[in-house]
Amino acid sequence: MAVLEAAKTTRPPAAPPAATPTGPVWAAHRGAVVAGVIAVWVVLWALLRNRFTLTLDTASTTDLHLRINDVRDSIDAGRNSNPLFLYVFNEIRLVIDALTNAISGLIAQPAFGRPVPLLGWLGVVAVVMFVAWALGNGRVSLLAGAVFVFFGLQGLWTQAMDTLALTLAAVLVSLLIGIPLGVWAGLSDRVNRVLTPVLDFMQTMPTFVYLAPLTLFFLIGPASAVIATLIYAAPPAIRITAHGIRSVAPATVEASVALGSTPRQTLFRVLLPVARRTIVLGINQTIMAALSMVTIAALIDAPGLGQNVLKALQTLDVGTAFNAGMSIVLMAIVLDRVTTAMSERVEVARLMTPQAIARRPYLLGAGAVATLVCVYLSYTFANYAVFPTPEGTSLGYIGDDIAGAADAVKDWAQSNLTFFTQTWKDVSTAWFLDPVEHLLVESPWFVVVAVAVVLSLVIGNVRAAVTTAVCLAVVIGTGLWSDTMTTLAAVLVATVLTVLIGVLVGVWMGRSRGADRAIRPVLDAAQVMPSFVYLIPFVALFGATRFTAIVAAVVYSAPIAIKLVADGIRNVSATTVEAALSAGTSTLQMIRKVQLPMAREALVLATNQGLIYVLSMVVIGGLIGAGALGYDVVAGFRQSTYFGKGLAAGLAIVMLGVMLDRVTQAASGRTGGAKRR
């Protein structure tokens, strides 16, 4: 269910392993070198404290920020005469608007002169179940049917369909652009090299930064919402498709060429079919990413469940927000399971008995007829068009009970847990966050840059060190150095927490199937539940603080770290574990001496993913007291005068993302290399 999970994990390492057997001397004593560098840093910090820190007041802007505002204003003023607007953006908008309105008129909103959409609830449920069954299997079909009916029982049928319509439109456009681009990037190294930083940018630039300008280009309406969504959702499809094409065994391609296939035939008859399963995974990731944008797109009037979440937030109505959030989680689970079942269909089909194969067309035919009948009924009869309301009966919506239960849990927690949470917050802030933040924010900028470059070199390689230097130079250029350091401190602390939790829970899940089965759905929910839903209880429990933002980030990022560690532990070969067992190893020794070291690559990967996920929560953190870059970005969205500063802050976040990603990837490449030796 991870948004970036597969996108990032399947990306080939950015750089070849740098450390060769005859590598530099320090390579042998990495730990000591890192400790030494940090010791020197602390001394320099004590000596030069609070000098050359490049601070910029929260309310202040720099010339660069104002210049960006001017550029925005001139685009805004010239939009009626600019040919780019008249002939390009307008055309794109018209096409996307038409597509979205068509899907919406089909399932969500009154259209085509009817007071209701073409398909009523019964028709939608039938079509969804039929498609899930035909392309997936019976189990996911039942799940899909149950969940869709549940939307109606929650009292959120229309909103859920609005969200589904917008998500489908965004996913369709994403795939239309993404799969061809992905194939191209899979075939050409040069295209891949050009695309990678662009995709990094699309995935780490906070949406808040480009949300307001989007409505300038594509107006307020479906087009802007779809484009905002696809900027974030298309990259996984591109990356994973490229990866799928690249991982087709060269021998297969050579055989095809040797048999005289044209490049076109090789692509369509060999590469695409072989990579099919990976490509479906990419589609799955794109859908998940699109769903994670539901709440943010609601800020520019995208209809659907996101509106319920935002409206409930205005009155601090956590229960109602949770009810809508739950619909989003359920929709994500259905779409995830159905697409996963689709990708497994080929294998399943291969295992079918001849009888089953012969039977299938009849079954499909019967199903299609039943579906058509339901579609007709929902087109014609009001009861099957509009989901029945409980009005006039003694029953209520299940959604009201869900909201009530969520409120009860929240009230209980806020009344009984605040002493613990406040103490926890105070201790963690004083002992972990503050020291790291002081070190980063109060040291002169050149000391921090030097330390970062040296550490990148030691942990990663030369290339990572160069990347770090460039990224930090850009950060200085944005004029937001001090805010960036504050944010970096929080990101680092959150990542350490994420990895700790990842190891603790991941090892448990990796060693116990039962634990895995029980915990995994919770992880899925934590990843897809819009963070806006739990912001208010968190603020109540921890106050509006930097630590609150860290907790929110950990809730979002720990699931991916846990899953990766669990997979890593499970993949440690059974024979190794048995050998260790027969040698009389205790459980703790087994974990520490055998399973964790063997799963080292998974650990580094979990750290990398944890970082990226934490970083994507920086802006949300800005909404609950983290200040710094997250706050700057939100201010840029909310206030016209801070637009330039918000954009600069977004750029600084991207730079942090690229830097941390490349350093951890280089580290993982190195450990991989070390293992191979």
Place this chain on the structure above:
Amino acid sequence: MTRIGSPRGVRRTARVALVATFALALAACGGAKVGEDTTSSAAPAAGGSGTAAACGTVNIAINPWVGYEADAAVVAELLQSKLGCTVVKKNLDEQVSWQGFGTGEVDVILENWGHEDLKKKYIEEQKVAVEVGPTGREGKIGWFVVPWMAEKYPDITDSKNLNKYADLFKTSESGGKGQFLDGDPGFVTIDGPLIKNLGLNFKVVYTGSEAALITSFRQAEKEKKPAIGYFYSPQWFLSEVPLVNVKLPEYTAGCDADPKTVACDYPVYNLDKIASAKFATSGSPGYDFVKKFQWTNDDQNVVAKYIAVDKMSPEDAAKKWIADNQAKVDAWFAS
């Protein structure tokens, strides 16, 4: 040889499916057809004998706070029921709403808090928007403490005495000083310079959103913990927790001209309405009504309470208020 194609399972499944759909079809026969009875409420009331000029479509920006939602609910309800307009509500942030004047997708902003920069850009420079006059409401920004503190420390309500209590407000975020809470970055604040120029031992902590600010106040009052910060009225939360205003040096015209030396209270904002130039010149009766629409903070608070506390839908809340306040409504339509 030919048994493969016709095992019993297929027939059974097919039969179950057919029976099920047939049952559904039967059940449907009792139900109304689409368009038979649902249209009466969905059909626009346009063309009624009472309306002279056609109103057309009015796009109302809905900015994200409950008071605004209350304004919009009442205005939309009256536009539809009295004038037969088609109302499209667009849930937008303030900045995006103003942009909407330029792109022609927003006709009205019903509660504008200042925004001199946007007025300059869209009214003076681009000339796509016009001021439509006051809403009748006064927006008051200021410093507030939680009620229990005002009761326990009566002199805390004057900014002169705040330093005496600064230690009470210390938190993990305030770096040894008293914590002063700020909210949504969308609202203009001068709290940083104010604190400095008044010589107060406080530090501004940016909660980052209205939700976080309100939650902080609510939790502090519940647990009898100290909290001071920026707040404003009209705001529905004040009816739940009546935060107490802290006196700042009085506002005089121009005292806030230089943000570096400002040392006085916030001005009173006369909240106003903004419309697109297109809508203003359209001759729509909707525009005339929007122009006349004015109500007091108390009126708005009633509707906001219906929505925020009583959990009524904006439509129901508006209908209830309109039914209870016919005289006020009639005044808006008297010509």
